[in-house]
Amino acid sequence: MKRMLVLAAALAAALPFAASAHKAWLLPSQTTIAGNDPWITVDAAVSNDLFYFNHVPIRLESLQITAPDGTAVQAQNGATGKFRSVFDVQLSQQGTYRIASVNDGLFATYEQNGERKRWRGTVERLGELPRDATNLQVSQSIGRVETFVTHGAPNDTALAPTGRGIELIALSHPNDQFAGEPSRFRVLVDGKPAAGLEFEIVRGATRYRNAQEEIKVSSDAKGEFSVTWPQAGMYWLETGSEDDRSSVKQASKRRLSYVATLEVLPQ
Amino acid sequence: MRVTLTIALSGLLATSPAYAATLDINVEVPKLNVAEYHRPYVAVWVEGADQQVAANLSVWYQQTSNSEGHGTKWLPDLRQWWRKSGRTLQVPVDGVTGPTRPAGKHALSFSNRTPELRQLAPGNYTLVVEAVREVGGRELLKIPFSWPAGAASSGRAQGSSELGLVTLAVKP
Numbered sequence: 001m002k003r004m005l006v007l008a009a010a011l012a013a014a015l016p017f018a019a020s021a022h023k024a025w026l027l028p029s030q031t032t033i034a035g036n037d038p039w040i041t042v043d044a045a046v047s048n049d050l051f052y053f054n055h056v057p058i059r060l061e062s063l064q065i066t067a068p069d070g071t072a073v074q075a076q077n078g079a080t081g082k083f084r085s086v087f088d089v090q091l092s093q094q095g096t097y098r099i100a101s102v103n104d105g106l107f108a109t110y111e112q113n114g115e116r117k118r119w120r121g122t123v124e125r126l127g128e129l130p131r132d133a134t135n136l137q138v139s140q141s142i143g144r145v146e147t148f149v150t151h152g153a154p155n156d157t158a159l160a161p162t163g164r165g166i167e168l169i170a171l172s173h174p175n176d177q178f179a180g181e182p183s184r185f186r187v188l189v190d191g192k193p194a195a196g197l198e199f200e201i202v203r204g205a206t207r208y209r210n211a212q213e214e215i216k217v218s219s220d221a222k223g224e225f226s227v228t229w230p231q232a233g234m235y236w237l238e239t240g241s242e243d244d245r246s247s248v249k250q251a252s253k254r255r256l257s258y259v260a261t262l263e264v265l266p267q
Numbered sequence: 268m269r270v271t272l273t274i275a276l277s278g279l280l281a282t283s284p285a286y287a288a289t290l291d292i293n294v295e296v297p298k299l300n301v302a303e304y305h306r307p308y309v310a311v312w313v314e315g316a317d318q319q320v321a322a323n324l325s326v327w328y329q330q331t332s333n334s335e336g337h338g339t340k341w342l343p344d345l346r347q348w349w350r351k352s353g354r355t356l357q358v359p360v361d362g363v364t365g366p367t368r369p370a371g372k373h374a375l376s377f378s379n380r381t382p383e384l385r386q387l388a389p390g391n392y393t394l395v396v397e398a399v400r401e402v403g404g405r406e407l408l409k410i411p412f413s414w415p416a417g418a419a420s421s422g423r424a425q426g427s428s429e430l431g432l433v434t435l436a437v438k439p
Contacts, residue, residue, distance in 0.1 A: 032349070035340030036332070153355040176350070265346055 022046045022055055023202075024259055025236055026099060026147045031175050031263040033151050038091045040149055042075075044101060045084035050204045050236050051261075053083035058101050058145065060085050066158040068095025068151075095155040096175060100146035104164070106251055110136040123248050139253040140246040142166075147261040148174040163191035166239060166258035171224070177264040179232040186224045187239065189256065193223025197239045201227060203264075204234040232266035288415040289438045290377040290384065292324070294396055295431030298370040305401035306367035307429055308341060310348035311375065313384075313414075314393045320352035321392060322383040325375055326364045344399045347407060372431075379415060387414055394422075398429040410435045 027043040043051075044058035057080050065073040075087035091097060106126065108119040110133035119129060120141075129136065142165035154173045161167045170176070171184040187197050201215040217225045229235070240257040247254075296307060311325040326348070329338030339358060343349045358364050362382065377384050391413050399405040406429040410422040416437040423434045 032343045032354075033340075034343050034349075034354070036337040038340070150354075178350075267347070 024145045025261050027051050028147050028149050031149050038151055039088055041088045043084050043086050050202055050206050057085040062101040062103050064100045064102050066098040068093045068155050070157045091151040094152035096150045096158055098158040103143045107141045108138045138251045139255055140248055140251040141255045143257040145259040150175040161188055161191050166256045168260055177262055179229050179266050182226050182228040184226045187219045195219055195221045199239045201235055201237045229264040232264050235262045288379040291436040292375040293372055293434045295372045296370045297431040303402055307398045307400040308345055309398045310345045311396050314395050323363050327367045330366045345397050348397050394435050396433050400429055404428045406430045408433050412437050
């Protein structure tokens with residue numbers, strides 16, 4: 001029993017997109033920028049503490065960067081190390097960039113020879129699952145980890161929902177958070193406002209205080225919620241849900257998760 | 268002939284107000300004894316009751332490029348000004364933006380004929396001065412005033428770190 005638990009823990013550690021225990025995040029070097037040729041650099045990692053690199057990196061293949069005109073942008077100078085990936089983004093256009101890591105695939109658990117095993121992959125690779133697998137449970141998993149950066153005046157072209165999985169609409173703008181002020185958000189699942197989603201919001205620099213001081217809030221009937229930022233800082237925001245609206249017939253369940261990194265500036 | 272000239276002249280004068288309300292501001296950049304001194308970026312603006320920018324009066328920033336970037340790179344450090352106006356403004360703005368200034372008292376004079384103030388509707392406003400210094404701090408000062416003033420009035424605010432004395436005199 002102990003060996004199985006150790007194996008399961010090792011497998012959980014190896015999965016860059018772990019379901020619950022760890023926090024995934026993108027950390028931009030700044031979110032409000034100006035100048036003739038501004039660049040930012042972004043850290044992408046999964047860890048237990050905010051915003052410290054102590055577990056595994058987020059893989060760069062999952063990156064989706066959207067420019068203020070809605071077109072796709074390539075990350076530059078990407079590198080993946082032991083605890084984090086890092087990449088640069090050249091902000092050639094004025095407006096708001098949406099920088100995301102999106103994982104959209106299948107997740108399976110099964111038993112083989114009395115051992116509980118896990119598998120991650122895509123629909124095309126379902127054939128990899130062994131024929132003698134029992135208690136097979138396949139679920140679809142859509143996860144989005146994102147942040148936002150504005151060069152000059154903000155706009156919202158890049159913020160248009162894709163309509164897939166959980167997405168967050170900042171009702172003023174995701175780069176308009178200031179300490180002591182309330183910000184309002186609307187959460188969407190597959191493009192529609194979703195009520196009752198629970199959010200956990202934690203300010204960074206957790207190492208230097210004695211409590212997480214997390215903010216917990218749920219979306220109301222209109223899918224909206226409000227947060228009043230106690231202090232300036234980088235904040236990590238997460239929510240998740242499960243339903244049975246998988247788009248793949250082999251998967252009975254669907255797990256959705258969403259993380260955003262929002263910068264709250266001082267007054 | 269003389270009658271025609273008089274009519275033409277009064278036609279010109281009719282486009283600007285008969286009185287000249289003035290707004291005289293003095294901003295003191297403090298002399299600081301620091302190892303690495305950089306002139307501060309300063310923004311001076313008028314805010315309405317809605318706390319939005321009603322008029323930009325003066326913005327001082329590095330006009331040139333250096334190895335770290337163009338001077339506009341650090342305009343967002345003027346946090347409140349950037350958020351309320353700077354980020355939608357195309358700089359430079361004639362008569363408003365200019366280079367950084369050294370330690371000392373700097374007099375700025377505006378009137379209801381100045382483009383920035385000409386559009387200002389009568390009401391209660393706040394003069395806001397925000398200053399930020401590279402490898403230094405940031406300070407913001409506010410002085411309320413009415414425009415145009417029924418009678419001459421003045422106001423002042425004393426900074427404690429990145430700004431010295433800021434004074435405001437409104438004359439009807």
